[in-house]
Amino acid sequence: MSPEPVRRRLLVVEDDPVINQALSDRLVAEGYDVVRAWDGPGAVAVFGEQAPDLVVLDVMLPGYDGHEVCRRIQAERPVPVIMLTARAEEADVLVGLGVGADDYVTKPFRMRELVARISALLRRVERAGELAGRRPLELGELRIDQAGRRVWRAGEELHLTPTEFDLLACLAAEPGAVVGRDRLMAQVWGWPGATGTRTVDSHVKGLRAKIGADLVRTVHGVGYALDVEAVR
Structure with a gap:
């Protein structure tokens, strides 16, 4: 009997409750464990408590923004991060890359595309074992x-x-x-x-x-x- 596949845990950080819920529901349906946060301080706290395998992180957040959240969690433990942003100006993207983001998805986005990017990013990280x-x-x-x-x-x-x-x-x-x-x-x-x-x-x-x-x-x-x- 083959072993059960490992369920990856994702942290979704989004202050819009509708987007947060919709994204979380879709990721659960895709087979992921999902934990959530709605602001910057909460995101850092949940990250430390739940040790997610990947973070989906909105840039504009209460408390402190997504770039600061990314900087703090990467200092604690390197982790793949996909940032959600309403802006995709090159300067904004470079700021995100500078604090440790791996990918950017611009709002509004297709759920299918975001799920595909999450899957691809997790596969790349898993190659280390190979x-x-x-x-x-x-x-x-x-x-x-x-x-x-x-x-x-x-x-x-x-x-x-x-x-x-x-x-x-x-x-x-x-x-x-x-x-x-x-x-x-x-x-x-x-x-x-x-x-x-x-x-x-x-x-x-x-x-x-x-x-x-x-x-x-x-x-x-x-x-x-x-x-x-x-x-x-």
Whole structure:
């Protein structure tokens, strides 16, 4: 008899009671355990008490906003975070990436799309167990531990979100080779056939801010490459 699949616990943080309830009901129907919060302080408290596997987090919250909530929970324990926002300006997205968000969904959103993004993000995090036997990848002063999902440059550990780590690992698998945006969307986000230029570009900016702008080379109109000359 096969073991029961592990039920992942999600924290939904949304101050609009209608959206909070609808989203929670849909996620329960999808097979997740769901815990909820309606404001910033409550979100941090529930996170500490319930140890969720992923957080769906509204940006505009009473108490303190979603960016502050994200910063606080990531300081406590790294966790995948999807932010819900009424605005998707690049500056807002970069602020979210800077405090540890992995993905952004703009309101109004389709439930099906949000569920698909949650599933894809959880799958990416679970890949760590599949890489347990791999040796760390050494590229000059850059060291990537795929099993532990840790990165160092020149001996200093860099703290990446799950998406940033997967983006770097994808580029590092073929150092110097150009990886197109469509391929990054398929391999990193798990959305084959999707067009996500803005999503990819925003996350590359966040990655560059942490590992150094010199390491990721832009090939305009195509994609990105890990600059092997820069990491020597």
